[in-house]
Amino acid sequence: MIKDKVRVRMAPTPSGFLHLGTAHTALFNWLFARHYGGKFILRIDDTDPKRYRKEYEEEILESLRWLGINWDEGPDIGGPFAPYRQSKRMATYWRYIKKLLDEGKAYRCYCSPEKLKSEREAALKKGIAPKYSGCCRYLTSEERREIEKKGRRGAVRLKVSPGPVSFIDPSRGKITVKAEDIGDFVIARSDNTALLATATTIDDIEMKITHTIRGEDYLNFVPKQILLYDALGKKAPVFAHLSFIYGPDGSKLSKRHGSTAVSDYRKNGYLSDALVNYLMLLGWSPKDDREILSLSQVVKLFKLEDVSDANPKFDLDKLTWLNGAYIRRKTDRELGKLLKPFTPKEIPSALLKKMVPLVKERIKKLTDFPELVSFLIKYQKPNKEDLVPKGKSSQETLAILSLIFGEMKKFSLKNWQANRMEKKLLQVADSTDWKRVSFFQTFRVAIAGGKTSPPLFGSIELLGKKETLNRLRKAMRFL
């Protein structure tokens, strides 16, 4: 029934970077559209020039692309309902508002802001819902002319008649509100410009939007929009709501919880697949035990009815775990490519390529990479305590190191291969009275400068014979 007609949209405000919450909403809209083979539309909400910044708009589009969320119509690619930015649609909005005015479904309100404010405060004090008294609603046309003659301009209010207003949210069920609790609300400013909500409604009508999926902060606004649709004689779309993402402390996710910008996660070494996977698991699940799912898998399964209404908290640990899991699933080639922007200049591509298998299971974020391999390009002086295992003396350690040195020296450049060297050195280790752990610890510390490192022989292979012997020599001098 909804198949092949679905049209959804995302309307970000370019007053900041793409927020995780916005990305989450975009993702769910996208999944819904793709599941039903519909269209996903991007519309820029740039009605406020004070907030709008071109670079933010570019950044938002770029972040969406990075996440793999593509759009079928938008400001950059156009479409049948262009323009896709609200600042260019003012004339359309006025056309609709004027129509409501002409048909007597809306009226000018000349009340002063001060009067409205005191009314609101009085209502709040009495413990009732503040709403407009409707005092300008019944002015006669003569009275209006009189007022306008004095140069007063009025905001446009929609006439709201009492009665229940209800709609069905696919995941939350039926929601009903009394129109009398809303009152005649403003749809346009006295300079005839539409309020965001009005503009959004008109855009959704014009662009034939069938489902609006957005944050739960809009839940309270739906009745107003339905009233507007009714006044305009248009059929309202399906309204679905997504819970906000909260911080670990339960308050709305914000900068004090860490990064909220998608671009920051990109910069900090997170993979788009992992971030998208994490985001989709917030408020949705495949209903089985799978945790790692690709976008294409989820497109097949996604249903609005399955969206959870609870308020999820952002868990960086789980995101990081997913990221590590995605890193491990990449081929060496893919991972090499991803690692490239995080690789120090001193490491040429050929070397990076060889490092990949050594680090793949050891990094959770791409940013973990440089530190893990830094010892390969820069010598790190070991501590004597690390070099000498517990229960061994400096003398004994020196003997072992010189034994290792002698053995390593024997390898020709042609035989300088990790598996060959490892096999041989294991034999050597077993021929001593040292435990393997201690034997290799000393070796490792001499080479890597610390007790932990990527696989020893793989590292040594990359380090080269000359540098390896050098470092062994230096280590012996410390003892």
Next chain:
RNA sequence: GGCCCCAUCGUCUAAUGGCUUAGGACAUCAGGUUUUCAUCCUGAAAAUCGGGGUUCGAUUCCCCGUGGGGUCACCA
């Protein structure tokens, strides 16, 4: 304050009246594999907010509390 939404392990969630000793994952802890770290494997601990109903039977349905969130502008 009025109105609206929400409520399962610490966290994300599964179970839409019985198949449940409430399942999985992250995190935590304990083992194992391993020349370090990591990966991997095994195991442990850990939850239905409280109170009333409805029902032969409630995590599941209803009501009341409690808690959290949202919203009430000529802002977005």
